[in-house]
Amino acid sequence: MEQRRNMQKLTMLGDVAKECPFCGSKKIYLVENKADAKSATYYGVTCVDCLARTESCFFERPWEAINAWNGGDEGRYCDRKHHDEQ
Numbered sequence: 001m002e003q004r005r006n007m008q009k010l011t012m013l014g015d016v017a018k019e020c021p022f023c024g025s026k027k028i029y030l031v032e033n034k035a036d037a038k039s040a041t042y043y044g045v046t047c048v049d050c051l052a053r054t055e056s057c058f059f060e061r062p063w064e065a066i067n068a069w070n071g072g073d074e075g076r077y078c079d080r081k082h083h084d085e086q
């Protein structure tokens with residue numbers, strides 16, 4: 001059995017997250033990233049319509065990622081990037 005190196009799980013956030021700053025979509029998802037089964041999980045937030053996301057920082061707690069997306073304490077969408085701008 002082949003092991004997947006990068007595991008991602010997406011969970012829709014609904015009203016918890018603000019709409020996308022780029023396209024206005026409400027389809028905002030929490031992304032759980034796991035390098036492998038033994039690694040810690042890191043969280044990010046992404047818009048599935050335009051693929052904008054909290055790009056360069058992943059968070060150890062899901063609410064930290066959501067807070068960053070919403071423009072909370074240290075966040076301002078973190079280092080958000082639009083995929084077209086890369």
Ligand SMILES: [Zn+2]
Nearest residue numbers: 020023047050
């Ligand atoms: Zn978007």
